[in-house]
Amino acid sequence: DAGVIQSPRHEVTEMGQEVTLRCKPISGHDYLFWYRQTMMRGLELLIYFNNNVPIDDSGMPEDRFSAKMPNASFSTLKIQPSEPRDSAVYFCASKGNNQPQHFGDGTRLSIL
Amino acid sequence: QQQVKQSPQSLIVQKGGISIINCAYENTAFDYFPWYQQFPGKGPALLIAIRPDVSEKKEGRFTISFNKSAKQFSLHIMDSQPGDSATYFCAASKGSNYQLIWGAGTKLIIKP
Numbered sequence: 001d002a003g004v005i006q007s008p009r010h011e012v013t014e015m016g017q018e019v020t021l022r023c024k025p026i027s028g029h030d031y032l033f034w035y036r037q038t039m040m041r042g043l044e045l046l047i048y049f050n051n052n053v054p055i056d057d058s059g060m061p062e063d064r065f066s067a068k069m070p071n072a073s074f075s076t077l078k079i080q081p082s083e084p085r086d087s088a089v090y091f092c093a094s095k096g097n098n099q100p101q102h103f104g105d106g107t108r109l110s111i112l
Numbered sequence: 113q114q115q116v117k118q119s120p121q122s123l124i125v126q127k128g129g130i131s132i133i134n135c136a137y138e139n140t141a142f143d144y145f146p147w148y149q150q151f152p153g154k155g156p157a158l159l160i161a162i163r164p165d166v167s168e169k170k171e172g173r174f175t176i177s178f179n180k181s182a183k184q185f186s187l188h189i190m191d192s193q194p195g196d197s198a199t200y201f202c203a204a205s206k207g208s209n210y211q212l213i214w215g216a217g218t219k220l221i222i223k224p
Contacts, residue, residue: 042216043214043217045212056211102157103155105155106154
């Protein structure tokens with residue numbers, strides 16, 4: 001079992017640039033979650049999908065953030081334009097029906 | 113009413129001692145209470161979970177105690193070891209297929 005795979009592991013970019021984070025969930029899992037973790041705000045749920053359909057995006061901070069899940073094995077979180085306050089660790093997690101969430105190792109994003 | 117309040121924020125325990133982390137919730141509709149463990153550079157991983165039909169669940173050195181009337185639950189780590197040093201998150205949800213409401217996390221340090 002490969003687990004949830006996130007890429008890149010680290011991303012450093014300048015303010016104003018577009019950032020795309022990628023996630024490959026565990027095969028067979030039908031829920032996918034995007035989280036953001038910071039020291040100040042802890043672990044925040046941004047959006048989650050069920051069967052590739054966005055169910056709740058109320059945690060997405062602004063229109064600069066967007067997430068897609070074009071198929072069951074891939075999801076992206078995009079920030080455009082990026083700002084320094086977007087610097088955080090972004091986690092993707094997936095789960096099967098009545099199963100716990102399994103997290104990837106995260107993408108550490110730094111916006112200069 | 114959606115909050116889960118976790119305490120303490122940080123905890124230092126001597127090797128061999130008992131570590132206790134507490135969480136409180138308000139929404140009586142919550143019926144799934146997991147604890148996650150996170151090591152630096154890694155995503156959170158499920159440690160142990162409980163449903164409100166039992167007052168205690170034990171897995172090895174880890175025990176969840178649940179008090180439904182007080183709307184509180186706690187994690188006890190017996191014979192704490194340096195390898196237990198991590199950040200611990202409690203969470204709650206209405207059923208295991210709903211989004212988790214997360215506590216703020218507790219950074220646990222076990223001193224050798």
